[in-house]
Amino acid sequence: MAKINIGEAFQTPLTLMGKTPIILVPALIASIIGLLLSLGLEELCYKS
């Protein structure tokens, strides 16, 4: 296990996102489901 280089670890994924935009898709799906869940929860709180 190597020591994490913080600067590199923060910068490279940005380049990768530009090169391979499909890595955005799983995060987008998770965000939409998360948003629907929080909207459902809000509705539940409002009703009670």
Add this chain to the structure above:
Amino acid sequence: MSWQIFLVSVISSVITLLSMAWVTLILEKELSGGKTNFSESWIDLSKKSGNLIIAAIVVSVIISLGTFLYLIPGIILATIFLPAIPYTAIKNATLDKALGFSFSFVFSQTNFLAILLIVIVEFLLSLLPPLVGLFLANLFISIWLPYVYLKYGE
């Protein structure tokens, strides 16, 4: 009511962790110079879904409990146990092995501080307005953490 909030928080976290596992598989292909195939990574994810779902549920419950007690324990527990997810995605490891790896990876050298920084940035992004905040926080944690594992943890 609070148990419902807890349940929604756990389910939401499980989904984020599964998306992190999916990104790990895509990134692994990309970093090893192979051609990234979306459907192939989905099939690979489904094959490992047993161990991944168990790991995602356990890690989500641990983090949500920590966050519900007070915020800081949640952030620290997330720092310690989140690397278990990319590890499970690649190695198809059992829960005990994944948690053991995560613990040793985080506490080797100064890795704790680097991963803590990633978790804090994710937390700050999640404070932004709902859709944008949720998307950016999910995006950040599910791309940066798998990258850190693939680059420095293997």
